[in-house]
Amino acid sequence: MKCHEVDYTIIGDDLQTVEVELDPGETVVAEAGAMNWMDDGITFEAKMGDGSAANEGLMGKLFSAGKRALTGESLFMTHFTNQGGGKRSVTFGAPYPGKIVPLDMAQCGGEMFCQKDAFLCAAKGTSIGIAFTKRFGAGFFGGEGFILQRLQGDGMAFLHAGGTIVEKKLNQDVIKVDTGCIVGFTPGIDYNIERVGLKSAFFGGEGLFLATLRGTGTVYLQSLPFSRLADRIIAHAPRQAGGERQGEGSVLGAVGDLLGGR
Numbered sequence: 001m002k003c004h005e006v007d008y009t010i011i012g013d014d015l016q017t018v019e020v021e022l023d024p025g026e027t028v029v030a031e032a033g034a035m036n037w038m039d040d041g042i043t044f045e046a047k048m049g050d051g052s053a054a055n056e057g058l059m060g061k062l063f064s065a066g067k068r069a070l071t072g073e074s075l076f077m078t079h080f081t082n083q084g085g086g087k088r089s090v091t092f093g094a095p096y097p098g099k100i101v102p103l104d105m106a107q108c109g110g111e112m113f114c115q116k117d118a119f120l121c122a123a124k125g126t127s128i129g130i131a132f133t134k135r136f137g138a139g140f141f142g143g144e145g146f147i148l149q150r151l152q153g154d155g156m157a158f159l160h161a162g163g164t165i166v167e168k169k170l171n172q173d174v175i176k177v178d179t180g181c182i183v184g185f186t187p188g189i190d191y192n193i194e195r196v197g198l199k200s201a202f203f204g205g206e207g208l209f210l211a212t213l214r215g216t217g218t219v220y221l222q223s224l225p226f227s228r229l230a231d232r233i234i235a236h237a238p239r240q241a242g243g244e245r246q247g248e249g250s251v252l253g254a255v256g257d258l259l260g261g262r
Contacts, residue, residue, distance in 0.1 A: 003125030003155025004028070008102060016100045017093040018158050020121065022082035027051070029128070030078050030121035034092045041084025046076040052127040052153070079124065092121045094160035096226050101165055101183065106154040108218070113148045113191075114159055114184030117226070123155035159184055163224025174214040180225035188217030 006028060007021040017036055020028045029050050038044075082088045094100060100120065103112060113131055122128065131150040151157050161183040168175060170189065185191065193209045213219055 003105070003153045004123040006123045006156055008156060008158075010100055010102065011091070014099075015093075015097055016160075017091050018100050018102070018120070019089050019091045020080075021087055021089045022080070023087060024082050024084060027079050027081040027124035028090060028121055029124055029126065030080065030092055031119060032076055032078055033095075034120055035078065035080065036091045036093045038080065038090035039084075039088040041082060041086075041088045042080055042090050043083050044078050044080045046078050048076060050077055050122075050126065050128045051079060051124050077128070092158070094120060096162060096229065098160055098162040098222065098224065099165040101159040101161065101220055103151075103157045103159065104155075105151065105157055108186055109188075110152060110154055111187050112151045112157070112184050113187070113189075114151065114220075115182060116147060116149050118159045118161060118183050119149055119151065120158045120160045122151065122153065122157035125155055126151060126153035126157050159220070161220070161222035162226050162229060163222050166221045166223070168219045168221065169217075170213065170219060171216050172214075173216075174212060175219065176210045176212050177219075177221060178225075179209065179211045180227050181221050181223070182211055182213070183220040183222050185213060185219045186217035189213050189215045189219060 004022075004026045006026060009019045009021075011017045011019055022028060022042065032046065035044070080090045105112065105126065119128060127150075129150045129152070131148045165183065176194070179193070182191075190213070192212050192214075194212050195209055
């Protein structure tokens with residue numbers, strides 16, 4: 001295999017972590033700040049780029065880092081390497097409640113497109129780049145911008161998403177999805193945005209546009225996009241934080257706010 005061949009264990013149910021087991025000399029690449037804990041003997045280093053290109057020069061690393069900047073991610077990725085004499089483990093966690101999706105890239109055709117914040121970690125050798133949406137409407141109205149992350153390789157990669165993860169297999173099928181609920185899809189899937197009726201949009205609360213996925217391949221969906229969770233938290237936060245706290249505080253909560261309470 002071109003990628004390092006790592007073993008893994010998914011720990012937990014709703015607030016999952018992934019424990020990646022490394023043989024001596026093996027490396028896993030992760031987003032900055034994703035590591036939870038690791039065994040003694042594992043060293044880590046922040047580097048520009050994912051390390052998938054052997055002997056990549058400075059300009060190549062800068063170009064790779066620039067592409068990541070377009071997705072809003074850190075310019076640097078953290079490389080965790082087992083420098084010990086036996087197997088060692090390092091554990092990564094998602095930044096918000098949800099599930100972790102293990103992907104065997106060799107079984108995904110060597111390529112996967114995903115939302116720009118879905119990538120968690122991957123075996124060294126996996127290329128983490130960007131892909132522009134093919135259609136103007138998909139980028140402009142899709143809620144996730146023109147840019148998707150593109151993962152390429154033949155090893156293990158791990159995505160994270162909010163709520164429950166649903167894997168759907170399409171065989172020349174069509175599925176319509178809220179744009180924020182898409183986690184990732186394989187290259188055989190065509191991604192576009194279609195407008196719904198104005199009445200349904202204004203009175204149904206579903207927005208003006210839905211994503212339409214059609215073709216043959218695999219689609220991963222999430223039940224609770226982080227943007228939806230964040231909107232609900234802000235709406236129920238105290239007014240000092242820009243919210244409109246509802247429910248549990250009732251009248252006494254409002255009085256407490258006036259007196260400087262929380």
